[in-house]
Amino acid sequence: MLLASKIFVHSIEQAMGRVRNTSMSVLLVLLCCICLEFGSATNTITASRPIKDPDFIISNNTSAFKLGFFHPKNSTNRYVGIWYNNISASTVVWVANREKPLRDSNGVLTICEDGVLVVLNGEKEVIWSANVTNSAPNSSAQLLDSGNLVLQENATGNVIWESFQYPSDTFLPTTKISANVRTGKKFQITSWKSPSNPSIGSFSCGIQPPSSPQAFIWKNGSPYWRSGPWNGRIFIGIPDMNSVYLEGFRSGANPDGSSYITFEYVDKSNLSNFALTPQGNLVQRYNGVEDIGWLAMNSDCDVYGKCGAFGTCNPQNTPICSCLQGFKANNAEEWNRGNWTSGCVRRTPLQCERVNAGGDEGKKDGFLKLKMMKVPDIAAWSSAREDKCREQCLENCSCIGYAYETGFGCMSWTDKLIDTQQFSSSGVDLYIRVAYSELDKVVDVKKIVTITVIIGTIFIFICTYLLWRWMAKQKVARKKKATxxxxxxxxxxxxxxxxxxxxxxxxxxxxxxxxxxxxxxxxxxxxxxxxxxxxxxxxxxxxxxxxxxxxxxxxxxxxxxxxxxxxxxxxxxxxxxxxxxxxxxxxxxxxxxxxxxxxYMPNKSLDAFLFDPHKEKLLDWRKRFNIIEGIGRGLLYLHRDSRLKIIHRDLKASNILLDKELNPKISDFGMAKIFGNNEEQANTNRVVGTYGYMSPEYAMEGRFSEKSDVFSFGVLLLEILSGKRNSSFYHDEQSMSLLGFAWKLWNADNIIALIDPMIYEPCFEMEMLRCIHVGLLCVQEFAKDRPIVSVVISMLKSEIVDLPHPKQPAFIERQVLSHIDSSIGDKKKISVNDVTVTMVQGR
Known part of the structure; x- marks a missing residue:
């Protein structure tokens, strides 16, 4: 290590031989040690300061990465590489001379006369050099804390080459995996041939534009695995991915027009990465070691096109492959043998096919809905809304299926449907175009299933009746125990x-x-x-x-x-x-x-500030936006990230407490409901909550879900923006609620009038208007139209740029409250906004 330091040491030793004074010799020895100590801390390579096997350099600030010479397991060949410092030399993240190993320990990594970074063998032959077209004689190479090795011109500091543009088998944070449709140029990772041979193997991983990038693993150039399209937050073909898990992923475009995907952890000490194994699996390695987290390939269904055209794969079924509804095996004999690559063909021709063949036109085609699906490959994209997406596909004779993803848009297919998969959770609703007669078959199957269910229910009822007395006794015993x-x-x-x-x-x-x-x-x-x-x-x-x-x-x-x-x-x-x-x-x-x-919350509750003419001045726009974000994060935790899925059912301003820094905290869980892992919606005869914040399906029908809390959040968001209670309009001569007032201003293209004048600042106008837009999306009348909390947060943070047009909110007319007391009875506990059975002022 550090050839220059060794030369300096040698010079010191010669000087010591000429010095007879013992004390001077001691001082020179100490000086030698100090120089060695300082020399070992460098992170830079120059022409005068190369590194020679087995020397190395370490990134300066975090000391996270080390660059030097290594040999793989079960191999004597030497390579120049980068690996994690103080963790494991076996976890190599980049290799220079992958195709030309050193046969002995005489290698040198240095800067040659023309400024190019090179690896020399013992005979001073160049066995590897950086791919540089504009080298500068006065250059140096530096190992950064990110693990990127950069070659830069000393005079200007311009980077003329970097290892991140030539990755090996590892995808590190801030590395860009990109592809240029126009030039065909790609930056991608490639697997090792084996754990003992880092030369380029059979597998590569990158992205494929153009409409929306998808991540691919290719085997010898052919698709081997596919992530599904990127919707701005996640790859929709990865079922266990969300905007928080695998955090930091984002896409963009480079100045040359190429599209890229990169990721970066908020916690800079997180040394996790993604690596492509010699077997073709993309894996997440935690903290740089071999602890495996996420895997791309979990089952045979993850292999690209496993079930052929118009086939779908489900790892829970036996066999795993089946034809899509309305289709049959193209080669039944091969299909039964487990050879599914021949795929499936349509049972009944579509209307356009019948007309083109000279047959009767017959009834119009229809769509079969397949839930929780991985969408097929090679989709056409448009910005059409969901209803228009269906119409466009139905009017186009060549369209054989479509899907719609909120915040992403309309996808349609005109060719074979390939690489579809049935997920047990997540996924997208896929609509397959079939002949009208195929729809009738589905209806007949539903009738059979319904009759079977009715007969089974009667049988279960009879069995249950035989145990009724025993269950009645147990019920009485439980009641006594509870009291x-x-x-x-x-x-x-x-x-x-x-x-x-x-x-x-x-x-x-x-x-x-x-x-x-x-x-x-x-x-x-x-x-x-x-x-x-x-x-x-x-x-x-x-x-x-x-x-x-x-x-x-x-x-x-x-x-x-x-x-x-x-x-x-x-x-x-x-x-x-x-x-x-x-x-x-x-x-x-x-x-x-x-x-x-x-x-204890010293600032009490949000409504104590928001609706107090004297205190509302303390809540400027930045504080209010921080409160909005905090409430959103709390709801996201309740709905998705906690070990229990919680529906709050009474979210309102008086149940948002503020600490001494005015950070929000959701309180009062007396009305909360715990959901099971697979439970999306529940019904109740005991409606609880606060009028003005309750969603229409909950207030009228007793149905509640995540979207019920989203509605309450939307009302709360509009109250924070306007500084007005939703109930303050109940006796207003305009005879409408805050939601109705906001909707009226929206339709009049005057929504800016809703903003509280106390907080309005022109520099924040676009952010405020975006928040109002999101609030109106949250209070739409029908639950299916409202976004989930994770999407709401992405909208607020502008991760989703284009927002859909909101539909009419619920309760836009004045609420009739005079009969509430007589209509609630014993089964409902509902209040009018600021008089609620769950309200608690500040703690």
Whole structure:
């Protein structure tokens, strides 16, 4: 390592031979050690400072990467490469002389006279050189903290060559994998031939434009695996990919017109990468070592075109290949043998085919809907909306299928449908064009299935009836057991809290607070400590003996809620941890007392600022946008990223608490609903929540889902932008809600009038208008039209540039409230915005 340093050491040794003074010799030895120490820290190669096997250089700031000479496992050949420092020399991320190995340990990596980076063997022959067309004599090579080796001109600092443009088998953060349709030039990674031979193997991985880039793995030039199109957030053919998982992926265009895909982790210390194995699998390696995370190839269905044209693959089925509905095997004998490459053919000709063949026109073709599919390859793209997408395909005789992806657009196919796959989750709805008679066959099958289900239901009912008495007794026993918790006295509570009762409600993970301790902290629940009053009961400020400030929610004995809501909040929030969710410290159940203890929020709730003429000045646009983003992140965690899928059902301004930096935290989970892993929607006869924030399908029919919370978020977003309550229009002479007012301004092309004058600044106008647009998309009348939370966040952050036109919101006319009390009955707990059974002022 460091040839120049060794020459310097040799010179020092000669000088020491001429020096007779012992003390001077000692000083020279020390100077030698210091020079060696400083020399080993360099990250640069020059003509006068090459590296010689087995020397190396290390990237300076993070010391994450090392450049030097190595030999693969089970091989004596030497190569120049880059690998992770302090992790594993076997995890090589780049190789220079892949095709021409060094046969001994006499190699040198240096800058030659014309400024090109070269690898020399023991006979000073060039066995590898950087591909440079505009070299400069005075150049140097530097290993960056990203793992990129750059050759640059010393005088100007211009980079004239970099290893990231010539990757080996590894895709590092900030590397660009690109392709140019016009020139055909590609930057892609290529596999090793084997773990002991880094020369170029049979597999390569890159992207293929033009309409929307897809990632491909090719085997000897033929497609081997396909990711599906990039929709601006994810590759829609990778079922377990979302905008957070595999974070940092993005696409773009280079100045030369080529399209590229790259990725970058927010956490710069994350050393994960993607590597193409000699077997043709693209894998994610965590922290640079061989711990494998994500895999491109998980089953035979991931092999490109496994089931041939018009065939579809499902790894859960046996056999894995089947023909699409309306099609049959092209070669039944080969198909039955498991040779599916011949694919499938249409059973009944389409209308246009019948006319062209001189037959009767007959009835019009139709579309069969296939859910959760990997869309076929070679799609044509257009910006048409979903309804127009269907019409365009139906009017085009050559169109044989279409699909629509929100935020991406319309895809259609005119050639063979190849490389389709059935996913168990995620995927896209694929519509296959078939003759009208094929639609009738599907209807007949549905009738048979329906009759079978009815007969099976009757049989199950008879069996159930035989066990009815036993089940009735068990039900009575469970009710008695559930009521035991109400009989706790203060002395027995700590003991019983770890018994059978708490196994039912699952609160054993929460710390228990003593009633006397809470009474002392809140000055015996004095009126001066009261923070607010909701339908659940009062909330008090308190301070524990260790100085921690808390908010105590005390269940009122006269509350319309009770044990069910109390236990629901305990079970839900005790299992959630997120910076935008209020934190629960514990609970107290003693006698008839039931209390929840939260972190204290000094700025109380959002509505205390938003609708107060004096305080709203404290919320400028940047603070309001930060609050909007924080609420969105909290909802995303509840809906998708937590170990439980939670629907809040009562999202509103008074349930958004603000900490001392005005960061938002979602609170009050008494009405929340836990969904199963595969559960998308639920019905209830007990509608809970707040009028003005409840979605129409929930308020009218008791149906709720993620889209119910999205509706509430949309109302909240419009309130934050306008500074007006949704309910403030109930008695307005315009006779409309905030949603109706916003819709009226939108249609009048005057939506800017909705913005609160207190926060309006011309430099933020486009961002504010975009937020209003997103808010209107969230409050559309039909749930299917509303985006999911992850899409909403991408829209707000402008990751999705083109937003769809919003449809008419729900409840745009004045709500009739005079009959509410008489219509709610015992099964509904609903309130009018600021008078709600779940409202709690600040904690």
């Amino acid at each position: 035991k918790i109400l009989l706790f006295n203060r002395e027995e509570a700590p003991l019983k809290f770890h018994g059978d009762n708490l196994d039912q409600v699952k609160v054993q993970e929460l710390p228990l607070f003593n009633f006397e301790k809470l009474a002392s902290a809140t000055n015996n629940f004095h009126l001066s400590n009261k923070l607010g009053q909701g339908g659940f009961g009062p909330v008090y400020w308190g301070k524990l003996s260790d100085g921690i400030e808390i908010a105590v929610k005390r269940l009122s004995k006269a509350s319309g809620q009770g044990l069910q809501e109390f236990m629901n909040e305990v079970v839900v929030i005790s299992k959630l941890q997120h910076r935008n969710l209020v934190r629960i410290f514990g609970c107290c159940v003693e006698g008839e007392e039931k209390m929840l203890i939260y972190e």
